[in-house]
Amino acid sequence: MIFIDYRDTRPIYEQVTERFKMLILRGVLCPDEKIPSVRNLAVDLSINPNTIQRAYSELERQGYIYTVKGKGNFVSGDKELFRKYREEIFAGLRSICKAAFEAGITEEEIIQSIKGENAND
Amino acid sequence: MIFIDYRDTRPIYEQVTERFKMLILRGVLCPDEKIPSVRNLAVDLSINPNTIQRAYSELERQGYIYTVKGKGNFVSGDKELFRKYREEIFAGLRSICKAAFEAGITEEEIIQSIKGENAND
DNA sequence: ATAACTGTATTAACACTATTAGTACACTTA
DNA sequence: TAAGTGTACTAATAGTGTTAATACAGTTAT
Numbered sequence: 001m002i003f004i005d006y007r008d009t010r011p012i013y014e015q016v017t018e019r020f021k022m023l024i025l026r027g028v029l030c031p032d033e034k035i036p037s038v039r040n041l042a043v044d045l046s047i048n049p050n051t052i053q054r055a056y057s058e059l060e061r062q063g064y065i066y067t068v069k070g071k072g073n074f075v076s077g078d079k080e081l082f083r084k085y086r087e088e089i090f091a092g093l094r095s096i097c098k099a100a101f102e103a104g105i106t107e108e109e110i111i112q113s114i115k116g117e118n119a120n121d
Numbered sequence: 122m123i124f125i126d127y128r129d130t131r132p133i134y135e136q137v138t139e140r141f142k143m144l145i146l147r148g149v150l151c152p153d154e155k156i157p158s159v160r161n162l163a164v165d166l167s168i169n170p171n172t173i174q175r176a177y178s179e180l181e182r183q184g185y186i187y188t189v190k191g192k193g194n195f196v197s198g199d200k201e202l203f204r205k206y207r208e209e210i211f212a213g214l215r216s217i218c219k220a221a222f223e224a225g226i227t228e229e230e231i232i233q234s235i236k237g238e239n240a241n242d
Numbered sequence: 243a244t245a246a247c248t249g250t251a252t253t254a255a256c257a258c259t260a261t262t263a264g265t266a267c268a269c270t271t272a
Numbered sequence: 273t274a275a276g277t278g279t280a281c282t283a284a285t286a287g288t289g290t291t292a293a294t295a296c297a298g299t300t301a302t
Contacts, residue, residue: 011260025224037277048262053279070269070277082225089221090234096217097238100210103146104203111232113211118222132289158248169291174250191248191298 001028002036004045012047016055024064024075025085031077035065038073122149123157125166133168137176145185145196146206152198156186159194 002019004012023029035041038056042049056073059065063081065073100110123140125133144150156162159177163170177194180186184202186194221231 013260022223038279039277050263051261054260056278067278068270069279070271072277085224086226089217089224089226092217093221093231093234094238096210096213097235100214101238102143103206103210105207105210107235107238110214110235113214114218114228114231114235117215117218118228134289159250160248171292172290175289177249188249189299190250191300193248193299 002041002045004047013051013054013058016041016045016052017058020055020059021062021064021085025082029075031075033075035073035075123162123166125168134172134175134179137162137166137173138179141176141180142183142185142206146203150196152196154196156194156196 001023002016004015008015010018020029020035029035036044038049038052042052045052056065056067060067060073063078063084064076066076067073097110101107122144123137125136129136131139141150141156150156157165159170159173163173166173177186177188181188181194184199184205185197187197188194218231222228
């Protein structure tokens with residue numbers, strides 16, 4: 001369910017965070033479902049528990065999971081998650097469009113490049 | 122002409138590289154125009170010459186400038202620069218659109234969010 | 243030729259971050 | 273009570289970004 005890409009330049013804890021976010025947003029993990037314990041996942045991925053701990057802390061901070069001490073970490077049922085994540089995406093989009101306009105790329109060119117991009121979904 | 126934003130999390134050499142790329146792409150700096158010497162710019166920005174050296178090496182590697190030993194660094198006249206940079210932008214755009222589609226955002230929503238975004242240009 | 247400017251290369255040091263390692267404490271469940 | 277859970281802390285290691293100091297080589301102007 002979770003994996004690490006060692007060719008990826010991003011830190012491991014960030015990859016783990018991103019991966020869980022995706023699984024939750026896409027509904028693969030359901031609200032109140034238990035996710036692997038810090039120690040278990042660390043063994044599975046052959047990395048240090050602290051790294052998983054950091055990823056889980058981040059997920060909790062962003063509202064994707066909640067923690068019950070002594071029991072484990074569970075998927076949040078927060079309906080706002082989708083809206084928040086969409087906002088992140090749109091912010092990134094605005095940022096790259098700004099760069100595009102600065103480079104003289106027109107709105108039409110951008111839209112053209114996007115159209116037909118969603119064939120793989 | 123060049124400045125450093127210390128609130129920016131990106132490394133200084135990357136900011137300098139990006140800044141020169143923009144000045145060249147937008148035609149502020151013309152082909153064969155001399156850019157500041159490594160030592161001069163380092164003093165201007167109050168940073169180490171090695172950091173500028175790194176930025177210039179990267180700019181040369183990407184074809185934005187060329188170096189004449191003992192004389193200085195000069196803006197390249199490569200016409201392909203624009204095409205290459207546009208490709209970078211479009212690649213970034215594809216990447217973020219992929220994330221958007223994975224989050225269930227539709228093509229129409231993306232296009233709507235882009236339209237009217239170019240008011241500041 | 244000399245001085246003053248250029249780029250280039252090398253080595254060392256420092257700070258910060260990502261990660262590992264080990265340990266300890268507290269809570270829950272069987 | 274034992275085994276599993278999250279949490280907290282400190283230390284060590286590796287990599288990166290940056291600074292610092294120095295040296296070498298080519299160019300230009302005098």
